[in-house]
Amino acid sequence: MIEPQRTETIVRRRYAAGAKERTDKLCCPVDYDENLLKVIPPEVIERGYGCGDPSCYLREGEVVVDLGSGTGKICFIAAQIVGPNGKVIGVDMTDEMLEVARRNAPIVAQRIGYANVEFRKGRIQDLALDLEKLDHELKKKPITDAASFLRADELAEELRVKHPLIATDSIDVVVSSCVLNLVEPRSKPQLFDEIFRVLKKGGRAVISDIVSDEVVPEELQNDPELWSGCISGALTEEGFLVAFEKAGF
Ligand SMILES: C[S@@+](CC[C@H](N)C(=O)[O-])C[C@H]1O[C@@H](n2cnc3c(N)ncnc32)[C@H](O)[C@@H]1O
Numbered sequence: 001m002i003e004p005q006r007t008e009t010i011v012r013r014r015y016a017a018g019a020k021e022r023t024d025k026l027c028c029p030v031d032y033d034e035n036l037l038k039v040i041p042p043e044v045i046e047r048g049y050g051c052g053d054p055s056c057y058l059r060e061g062e063v064v065v066d067l068g069s070g071t072g073k074i075c076f077i078a079a080q081i082v083g084p085n086g087k088v089i090g091v092d093m094t095d096e097m098l099e100v101a102r103r104n105a106p107i108v109a110q111r112i113g114y115a116n117v118e119f120r121k122g123r124i125q126d127l128a129l130d131l132e133k134l135d136h137e138l139k140k141k142p143i144t145d146a147a148s149f150l151r152a153d154e155l156a157e158e159l160r161v162k163h164p165l166i167a168t169d170s171i172d173v174v175v176s177s178c179v180l181n182l183v184e185p186r187s188k189p190q191l192f193d194e195i196f197r198v199l200k201k202g203g204r205a206v207i208s209d210i211v212s213d214e215v216v217p218e219e220l221q222n223d224p225e226l227w228s229g230c231i232s233g234a235l236t237e238e239g240f241l242v243a244f245e246k247a248g249f
Helices: 004-020 042-046 073-082 095-112 131-140 146-162 185-198 224-228 237-247
Strands: 063-067 087-092 117-121 171-177 199-208
Touching: 004 095, 004 224, 042 073, 042 095, 063 073, 073 087, 073 095, 073 117, 073 171, 087 095, 095 117, 117 131, 131 146, 171 185, 185 199, 185 237
Parallel strands: 063 087, 063 171, 087 117, 171 199
Antiparallel strands: none
């Protein structure tokens, strides 16, 4: 296995670069509804690296979270489907992706006539922790030694409880396109638990992701290029179903 921390760092670096410049190797052909793409600026579309369009399962008025929202393509499509009475929250951990998405949100809002999309910084396996709030607190109380490191851990826990990035039972539909595979193996169970936690009772998860016919061999999982390229982190279809069931679905 790649070291867990390394996996996330490699993924973040690769998508930070992909936010600045289109990376053809990360692109999959996807049939989006052309009409819904018309209001979305080209840089958002060009630097989107999804592998499917879960937004086609959304309904008017729903509250939606997009896990690993990237430049915001799925969020901006979803915004038009759920309409002004609905709401879309994109979550991503990569600053460069959030920058593109946030910069384009007012442009899309102006074109569709309402603003119902926002982007929040977090890790999708820890949807309670608002990384920007944590940053803000750590600027006031930087980590300088072991004691302050432990205090930061307590602070993160307090933020999860008092100011969650995504509250428990608050979401009608969780969507995601080509991101769940990128989460390191040891955090995958927590990822499914988090999807279950944030959904309202009767809520839905609509996930488009890569799946493998067999459990991916370890040497391929150890390849950072294949992992961050949405290949070797793939679960099997059975693995997905078991993970959802274990989380409570
Ligand atoms: C393959 S791209 C997909 C982007 C988007 N869903 C789309 O359809 O264009 C993966 C995105 O997920 C983000 N990501 C990967 N792992 C993540 C994690 N553990 N937590 C939050 N975001 C993550 C990356 O920063 C990147 O923006």
